Amino acid sequence: MACGSCGTTENGVPKGCKSNGNCGSGTCGSGSNKLAVFDWLSNMTLPSGQERFNIFEVRFKNGRKHFYTNPDNLPITMGDIVAVEGAPGHDIGTVSLAGELVKVQMKKRKITADHEDVKKIYRKASQRDIDIWQEARGKEEETQRKGREILGRLGLQMKLSDVEYQGDGNKATFYYTADTRVDFRQLIRDLASAFSIRVEMKQVGARQEAARLGGVGSCGRELCCSTWLTDFRKVTTSAARYQQLSLNPLKLAGQCGKLKCCLNFELDTYLDALKSFPKQDLVLKTEKGDAVFVKMDIFKNHLWYTYKEERFKWFRLTLEQVLEIIALNKNNEKSISLEEYEADVEIPVKVDFEDAVGQDSLTRFDAPKTSNRKRRNKKKPAAVANNNNNNKPRTRSNPNQKPNPNQKATTSQKPNPNQKRKPQAKKQLNTNPNQKPKAKLNPNGNPNQKAKPNAQPKPRPQRKPRPKPQGDVKKPEGEAKDIKKPEGEVKKVNKPRRNNRNRKNNNPKNDNNSEK
Numbered sequence: 001m002a003c004g005s006c007g008t009t010e011n012g013v014p015k016g017c018k019s020n021g022n023c024g025s026g027t028c029g030s031g032s033n034k035l036a037v038f039d040w041l042s043n044m045t046l047p048s049g050q051e052r053f054n055i056f057e058v059r060f061k062n063g064r065k066h067f068y069t070n071p072d073n074l075p076i077t078m079g080d081i082v083a084v085e086g087a088p089g090h091d092i093g094t095v096s097l098a099g100e101l102v103k104v105q106m107k108k109r110k111i112t113a114d115h116e117d118v119k120k121i122y123r124k125a126s127q128r129d130i131d132i133w134q135e136a137r138g139k140e141e142e143t144q145r146k147g148r149e150i151l152g153r154l155g156l157q158m159k160l161s162d163v164e165y166q167g168d169g170n171k172a173t174f175y176y177t178a179d180t181r182v183d184f185r186q187l188i189r190d191l192a193s194a195f196s197i198r199v200e201m202k203q204v205g206a207r208q209e210a211a212r213l214g215g216v217g218s219c220g221r222e223l224c225c226s227t228w229l230t231d232f233r234k235v236t237t238s239a240a241r242y243q244q245l246s247l248n249p250l251k252l253a254g255q256c257g258k259l260k261c262c263l264n265f266e267l268d269t270y271l272d273a274l275k276s277f278p279k280q281d282l283v284l285k286t287e288k289g290d291a292v293f294v295k296m297d298i299f300k301n302h303l304w305y306t307y308k309e310e311r312f313k314w315f316r317l318t319l320e321q322v323l324e325i326i327a328l329n330k331n332n333e334k335s336i337s338l339e340e341y342e343a344d345v346e347i348p349v350k351v352d353f354e355d356a357v358g359q360d361s362l363t364r365f366d367a368p369k370t371s372n373r374k375r376r377n378k379k380k381p382a383a384v385a386n387n388n389n390n391n392k393p394r395t396r397s398n399p400n401q402k403p404n405p406n407q408k409a410t411t412s413q414k415p416n417p418n419q420k421r422k423p424q425a426k427k428q429l430n431t432n433p434n435q436k437p438k439a440k441l442n443p444n445g446n447p448n449q450k451a452k453p454n455a456q457p458k459p460r461p462q463r464k465p466r467p468k469p470q471g472d473v474k475k476p477e478g479e480a481k482d483i484k485k486p487e488g489e490v491k492k493v494n495k496p497r498r499n500n501r502n503r504k505n506n507n508p509k510n511d512n513n514s515e516k
Contacts, residue, residue: 039078041100055113056121057097057105058084061137061164062212063226065096067106068121069113076121083129083167085119088198092125092133092167129167136169143195147174150190158182161209171198177209207232210256217254224261235259239267242274244298273298277319284325288337291315302345305338315342 046052054070068084070076080095097105111117125133144163151160158178165172172195176182184201191199204212211225225232240252240263254260277296284291284305294304294314301319315338317325325335335341 039097039099039101044100053098053100053102055102055106055118056082056095057102058082058093058121059096060091060093062162064164066093067102067111067118069118070121072121074121074124076124081125081130083122083125085122086166086168086171089166089168089170090122092129132169133167136165136167139169140165140172143172146194147191150187150194154187154190156182156184156187158184161204162212165197169197171200173200173202175202175204175209175212177204177206205232206256206258207261210254215255217260218251219262223255225256229261232261233264235261235263239263242267242270244296270298277303278322278326282326284322284335284338285329286325286335286337288339291338307338315339316345316347317341318345321345 054073055067056070056076057065058068059065066084068082076082076095076098078095078098081092082095083090083092085091106112140163143165144160147160147163151158157180158176160174160176162175163172164175174191188199188201207225210223211229214226215223217223235258237247237252237259239259240247243263243266245252245263252259252263277298280293280296282293289307289309291305291307294306296303303317303319303322304314305317305322306314317338321341321344325341328335
């Protein structure tokens with residue numbers, strides 16, 4: 001049973017109490033109160049003249065429960081901590097169920113009201129009782145560790161799984177598992193002398209041990225035996241065969257090492273579905289040959305058969321087709337080949353991925369983005385190189401022409417003194433004396449007229465640097481400039497830096513007196 005929050009709506013959708021596995025009321029069988037039962041009759045008024053049921057269910061460590069009577073009619077409700085009769089002494093537990101539902105639990109366990117296991121409730125636990133109980137519970141881990149050391153010293157083939165102290169601290173129950181019968185008389189003496197307590201040994205099975213310890217199964221949920229499963233039914237490998245499961249012990253075994261209890265949960269559903277299926281050892285007779293069974297899909301009603309002579313090919317048939325072939329074989333008739341039957345089977349297309357939110361690819365963010373900056377940077381050097389080639393001055397390769405040191409290149413713009421000077425490319429000389437010079441264009445710009453090979457343009461006269469004016473000195477208009485040729489050594493004048501960007505035509509301009 002569970003609380004009302006764990007029920008379902010009218011449409012069958014679970015409500016949920018949003019506790020994420022730990023019920024807020026502590027009655028859903030999870031957390032510390034596992035195997036608990038919700039008293040859904042607690043608010044129900046009893047008929048007039050009927051007394052309330054005076055037996056209570058009390059829970060101890062790891063979900064251990066017993067029934068206790070209330071002879072003194074103490075006002076006890078669910079959740080109260082009570083002191084009950086022990087053997088010997090007294091024990092401390094929590095009331096887990098009261099009222100009419102205790103009758104149902106006692107009937108389920110086949111316990112009557114006058115049974116010897118039904119003991120008494122002494123009182124509600126006082127603070128002193130609770131302190132002694134908590135102190136005894138704190139010794140359990142250390143007692144278990146020392147008990148395992150004693151087991152190893154004696155060399156007994158048994159495993160000590162858990163230790164539980166009684167509420168008064170005078171008795172401890174040791175739970176163990178063993179495959180064979182073990183003589184633990186010497187062990188009891190050693191444990192009693194080591195801890196000065198009364199010792200009780202109790203053997204449990206592998207399933208009971210897993211239920212006491214708890215854990216998480218392969219399904220990702222808490223173990224059924226530690227939450228709600230109370231009776232452990234026998235599980236065999238035939239349950240896996242009926243469900244068409246692989247007989248792999250690693251997958252079929254649970255935390256306890258035995259077959260999983262959940263193999264029995266859906267077994268009845270599979271047995272009901274298999275009633276309409278034919279036997280697996282039945283042979284189908286066709287015109288092409290005899291066919292034998294390979295495998296089946298129970299809930300899709302599909303069966304696979306293959307020929308005895310040609311086992312490399314499997315044929316998918318529906319349940320109706322197989323029953324039709326069996327009916328024909330009973331009338332001593334052979335059916336058509338399995339290829340023709342398989343052609344009539346309609347296989348639904350399985351959709352692996354649906355684009356529900358407009359996202360075509362789930363890996364669209366895996367590929368790194370390519371920035372456009374790299375493409376621009378790749379294009380820029382090529383474009384700059386082309387512009388530089390176009391802006392380079394055209395040089396004439398004349399072997400007879402000598403360089404004029406007084407010649408000054410002209411530019412269309414004023415030189416920038418702040419700009420650094422770039423080294424000029426060396427002129428390529430014609431190293432082959434037998435090669436004739438190419439025809440040159442007329443420097444005046446006439447493309448049809450060829451220039452003479454020995455004709456050289458006259459250099460422009462070099463101007464003297466203007467002296468800085470001192471005071472208010474005005475130059476007379478129309479005064480001719482004095483031109484002097486340098487004598488002897490010629491001093492190099494720092495030429496102003498050219499602007500390469502605006503240098504498109506660097507051909508020397510001829511004066512008016514040049515030859516035409």
